[in-house]
Amino acid sequence: MAQAKLTIDLDALCANWRSLDALSQTETAAVVKADAYGLGADRVAPALAGAGARTFFVALAEEGAKLRRILGPGPEICVLGGHMRGDIAAIREARLIPMINSIDQMLCHVEGLPGHPFGIQLDSGMNRLGMEPAEWSALRDIALAQKPFLVMSHLACADEPDHAMNRRQLDAFRAMTDGIDAPRSLSATGGILLGDHYHFDMTRPGIGLYGGRPFAEARHVVTLRIPVIQTREVQTGETVGYGNTWTAERPTRVATIAAGYADGIHRAMGPQAYVGIGDAPAKILGRISMDLIAVDLTGIEGTPDSVELLGPHQGVDTLADWAGTIGYEVLTNLGPRYARHYIGG
Numbered sequence: 182m183a184q185a186k187l188t189i190d191l192d193a194l195c196a197n198w199r200s201l202d203a204l205s206q207t208e209t210a211a212v213v214k215a216d217a218y219g220l221g222a223d224r225v226a227p228a229l230a231g232a233g234a235r236t237f238f239v240a241l242a243e244e245g246a247k248l249r250r251i252l253g254p255g256p257e258i259c260v261l262g263g264h265m266r267g268d269i270a271a272i273r274e275a276r277l278i279p280m281i282n283s284i285d286q287m288l289c290h291v292e293g294l295p296g297h298p299f300g301i302q303l304d305s306g307m308n309r310l311g312m313e314p315a316e317w318s319a320l321r322d323i324a325l326a327q328k329p330f331l332v333m334s335h336l337a338c339a340d341e342p343d344h345a346m347n348r349r350q351l352d353a354f355r356a357m358t359d360g361i362d363a364p365r366s367l368s369a370t371g372g373i374l375l376g377d378h379y380h381f382d383m384t385r386p387g388i389g390l391y392g393g394r395p396f397a398e399a400r401h402v403v404t405l406r407i408p409v410i411q412t413r414e415v416q417t418g419e420t421v422g423y424g425n426t427w428t429a430e431r432p433t434r435v436a437t438i439a440a441g442y443a444d445g446i447h448r449a450m451g452p453q454a455y456v457g458i459g460d461a462p463a464k465i466l467g468r469i470s471m472d473l474i475a476v477d478l479t480g481i482e483g484t485p486d487s488v489e490l491l492g493p494h495q496g497v498d499t500l501a502d503w504a505g506t507i508g509y510e511v512l513t514n515l516g517p518r519y520a521r522h523y524i525g526g
């Protein structure tokens with residue numbers, strides 16, 4: 182094995198979709214923006230469609246056009262970024278449904294593609310995307326008369342169940358949408374776990390499908406195996422890697438493995454991080470380089486062919502904690518240099 186190998190378990194992915202689906206009485210969509218959180222929309226989206234997902238969300242019209250070629254004509258594809266100038270051809274040809282975020286986007290849509298389906302995204306307090314309550318008041322009757330596919334908003338703090346923001350956004354969303362005929366959606370993974378009140382007519386999980394927090398029961402989806410290139414004995418007092426940041430306090434057997442920060446392995450996690458060798462953890466030594474990482478083989482019998490950086494023993498959130506980031510960033514940073522291997526599906 183010369184190249185690090187990323188294995189994506191499509192059966193676990195689909196099991197996660199089904200588990201999240203079972204937590205609500207309403208339709209469960211699937212969020213596959215950013216190439217399915219870096220895992221490959223060309224394999225992930227068809228597997229999820231096979232499991233029963235009928236509505237997919239992407240961030241940009243370009244992603245939607247690509248996804249339409251992957252999924253064929255059946256599923257609905259919603260674009261969270263809405264209708265941006267220049268998107269008319271992609272939205273029409275790929276039959277995408279833009280989530281309209283402003284009066285400006287609404288004008289762009291009705292002028293460019295009259296009669297074409299759309300949804301509405303409302304801002305319920307996050308102040309990122311969506312119409313403000315005042316904009317919505319001005320547009321509401323005209324927009325609702327055209328039967329939007331969905332009226333949605335997004336929660337800022339759903340990964341913290343006790344955060345007061347959740348209730349505030351729920352109240353704001355209800356104040357803007359109670360009594361309308363159009364289907365409503367408020368929750369991503371975190372919101373699904375907050376309970377029925379947050380489910381409305383459709384949920385939109387992303388990270389939970391891919392095995393990340395806050396969906397604690399998620400099955401493990403991604404395994405990353407990195408080959409050992411070379412091993413050596415390092416004597417007491419010698420150093421390993423750039424900047425001499427690690428010094429051997431005793432004779433130490435060190436393996437050099439073939440991946441680094443150019444593969445999306447966060448350099449910042451260096452001194453806290455481990456890899457798995459069989460069942461045993463092995464510490465990462467010194468700085469993570471662009472293409473190489475040193476690993477402490479103390480306590481390991483023999484010389485392994487490869488080590489596991491992501492696996493059942495340590496998932497994306499463990500790495501994220503070491504690097505001071507979130508599982509979403511670990512996933513979406515996984516680089517193009519891996520041999521990608523899909524199982525199940």
Ligand SMILES: *Cc1c(COP(=O)(O)O)cnc(C)c1O
Pocket residue numbers: 212214261334335368369370371385386387388389
């Ligand atoms: C990314 C995103 C989602 C999915 O969120 P997760 O936390 O990954 O489940 C849902 N809705 C919107 C608007 C998003 O931007």
